[in-house]
Amino acid sequence: MSARLWLPPVLWAAFILMLTSIPGARIPHVSIEGIDKVVHLICYGVLALLAFPAVAARNGARRAVVIVLLSTALFGALDEWHQQFIPERSMDLLDWFADTLGGFLGLMAALVLSRRTVRS
Numbered sequence: 176m177s178a179r180l181w182l183p184p185v186l187w188a189a190f191i192l193m194l195t196s197i198p199g200a201r202i203p204h205v206s207i208e209g210i211d212k213v214v215h216l217i218c219y220g221v222l223a224l225l226a227f228p229a230v231a232a233r234n235g236a237r238r239a240v241v242i243v244l245l246s247t248a249l250f251g252a253l254d255e256w257h258q259q260f261i262p263e264r265s266m267d268l269l270d271w272f273a274d275t276l277g278g279f280l281g282l283m284a285a286l287v288l289s290r291r292t293v294r295s
Contacts, residue, residue, distance in 0.1 A: 180229035187225050188250065191218050195254050199263025215251075215273035216280065223247045223281030227289070236289065240282060247278030 223243050230246075231239035251274025258264040 177229065177232045180232055184222060184225040184229055187222050191222065191250075191254065192257075194218070195258050195264070196261055198261055212269065212273040215270050216277035219247055219251055219274040219277035220281030220284070222250070223278040224285045224288075227282060227285035231289070236286070240286070243282050243285075244275075244278055247282075248275040251275055251278070 226243050226246065227239055230242050234242060248271075251271050254274070255266045255268075255271045259266045
């Protein structure tokens with residue numbers, strides 16, 4: 176059962192890498208200040224939300240919190256580093272902060288949802 180839990184977060188991580196591999200010239204310009212940070216927050220929030228059940232199934236909820244948060248932050252950092260090699264993209268510390276905050280918020284949502292499931 177645990178292997179099936181890994182499919183959603185792995186596919187979502189691949190989706191994030193696909194998005195961040197698009198050259199900057201191909202990304203539509205949106206003139207809403209800070210919208211890119213919101214996108215980072217959402218993408219990494221979903222990643223953490225999807226990863227939590229897979230990690231918790233093997234490590235328990237308490238350990239999963241630490242593992243998912245650190246893994247999400249590390250994945251965000253590696254993805255930011257990767258973007259410096261994509262034409263017209265760059266590494267951005269604030270994007271990484273948004274990734275990490277999104278991971279934290281997604282993790283909190285996963286904890287709330289897991290507690291509701293246990294109580295039901």
